Amino acid sequence: MNGRLLDRDHLGDHIDRLFRAAWAMCGSRDEAEDLVQETFVRVLARPRRLRGGDDLAYLVQVLRNTLAGRRRAGRRGPLTVSIADAHEPADTGAAARPEEMAEVREVFSAIASLPGDLRDALVAVDVAGLSYAEAGRLLGAKEATITTRLHRARRHVTGRMSTPPQPAPMPREEVAP
Numbered sequence: 044m045n046g047r048l049l050d051r052d053h054l055g056d057h058i059d060r061l062f063r064a065a066w067a068m069c070g071s072r073d074e075a076e077d078l079v080q081e082t083f084v085r086v087l088a089r090p091r092r093l094r095g096g097d098d099l100a101y102l103v104q105v106l107r108n109t110l111a112g113r114r115r116a117g118r119r120g121p122l123t124v125s126i127a128d129a130h131e132p133a134d135t136g137a138a139a140r141p142e143e144m145a146e147v148r149e150v151f152s153a154i155a156s157l158p159g160d161l162r163d164a165l166v167a168v169d170v171a172g173l174s175y176a177e178a179g180r181l182l183g184a185k186e187a188t189i190t191t192r193l194h195r196a197r198r199h200v201t202g203r204m205s206t207p208p209q210p211a212p213m214p215r216e217e218v219a220p
Contacts, residue, residue, distance in 0.1 A: 050098060100177045
């Protein structure tokens with residue numbers, strides 16, 4: 044057989060970048076945690092042989108496939124909203140810097156709203172830290188295509204971030220005659 048076995052002992056080295064990638068893909072911190080756990084369960088279920096690239100690129104691919112499978116299964120089942128999605132739990136680690144967490148949520152929400160091909164390129168390169176060549180192999184696209192997708196995705200995210208929220212119009216008071 045060609046390739047090498049995935050190094051199971053060092054999977055934990057990638058958990059932070061994989062979590063950020065998952066959060067950016069789905070837009071929800073809680074869903075991202077579940078997605079990363081499900082990805083690791085799948086990967087650890089049996090030995091995995093890598094034919095090229097590194098462990099992180101392979102894990103991002105499994106993460107994308109896991110998310111796609113979840114979304115397909117979700118379309119077949121009933122529509123439900125969990126309490127966790129409706130109300131964000133308190134994060135005691137971020138309590139000292141709430142403005143930073145608000146910005147992170149806004150950025151990941153903007154990334155999650157991108158069309159799939161742009162989102163996947165941005166997550167692979169800017170969030171997971173893959174090279175343009177690795178992202179191209181992972182996504183089945185040329186490096187130049189990855190460059191174009193990244194440019195468009197970054198422009199969309201920065202445009203969304205630089206647009207200040209519009210205040211709701213004030214109700215007008217009626218003057219009695």
